[in-house]
Amino acid sequence: MTVRCPSCGRHDQWPQPELGCGCGAVLRIPVRPAPTLPARGTEPAGSVPGASALSPADEGPGGPGGHRAPRSPLRSGSPHSRDAQASPEGASPDGRGSPGTTASCTPPARPPFRPLTIRTARDAVTAAALYLKWLGFRDIFQSPEHPASGIDLRARGLVAQVDPRTEPSTLRDVECLWLHGLNASAVSVFFSLTGYAPEARARAEDLGLPLFVMDLTGTPQPANRAADELIGTGA
Template sequence: MESVPVRCPACRREHAYITPVYPCPCGSPTAPPLMRGAPPALITHRTWNDDWVSVRCHSCGRRDQWPHPELCCPCGAVLRIPVRPVAAHGTTPPPTGAGSPGPSHIPLPRTAAHPRPSFRPLVIRTARDAVDTAALYLRWLGFSDVIQPQVRPGARIDLRAAGIVAQVDATTRPTALRDVECLWLNALNTSVSSVLFSLAGYTDEARSRADGLAIPLFVLDLTGTPQPVNGPADELISVGPGQRGPVA
């Protein structure tokens, strides 16, 4: 793994940043190529294009979009680590406007009280992999006591932890309004919060209802990197467990 020195522009603290490594679909480890000597950018506003970077696999040549490397300084600043553009490896960058559309919500700065290491994704090949990835992500967020029931209960709860229940929709259809409302009712009955992960995204009605109920929604891609798709999800990333509001 590549390591580069990074100086926080806010507090001038020095860090040794290790490049996050992701598994390419071909199976080879892939990492964004960092620009040594380039100063990091202080993140004060997020956009879809800035949050993602094109990375080319050196084994198969495949180009994919990966999360732009970031570092949370103990002073509270969130830093974006400069990455060499994919064109530097002999390929052409995608045209402006190409790729996935940006999220309909505005992501919040990730200002967790305690900086987290980079999330290590798990490639999703089966429905069980999707549940395992969601469990890993919840532990990364700070839910250390995540339990995965061996048999999925009738309530369709896939994961449990102190103060939260989670559902993982690994089907090929967008998660519907009924799924959001059922999850909320299950959480309400036990006075805990809830979170939902989906492989195929969400219907407009489900997104709207989840926003009203303050349910964090995440989309799982096959590389195993959950992405927040609404404000409550951004809040959960920012503050972690134990600091969100009570169940509505």
């Protein structure tokens, strides 16, 4: 179908392979959960096994059983924006659980991480590669120095950028990395030696993009919740 992008006004056929527009807007398709089937033998007399009743909200313009068009499927920003969810009983608002409760993700058993001292920009990339391997990613490929794409490390299901500059990484840096990960259907991970601008941190939080800060000892430290979760679950 033809959809107008609300950000740049472009009219084009959707979905495209990347489900996105050149301006950065992406297509988010609403998904309705499948109806729960009644247990065998519990259907009312005269009913069709597996059939479920439609509420008035489910009835489209064509009457019962019709399909209602989704509202504004084209959204600007991240398709990974998290809806508000109720915290499980006993969990704290930050999702890490309260004392006496069991964490939802048990960190996998790993040997202690052995960092690489950082003396050059290339050392920073190598240290990040070692850390990702420690997390469980395999066959990590290092791009040539200063790649035009900004992607320093690649693996199956992974793209990573390492920023060795002396100023904080920017909002544009975070968004460009996220778009590369979206295009490759991969996890995006950012490493910075200096940290992140406040707007870059906020955007990474919205996108669920893990941020790490590295010191000169070569030991990455998580800088947001997504990074904590990646450490907990591994690759």
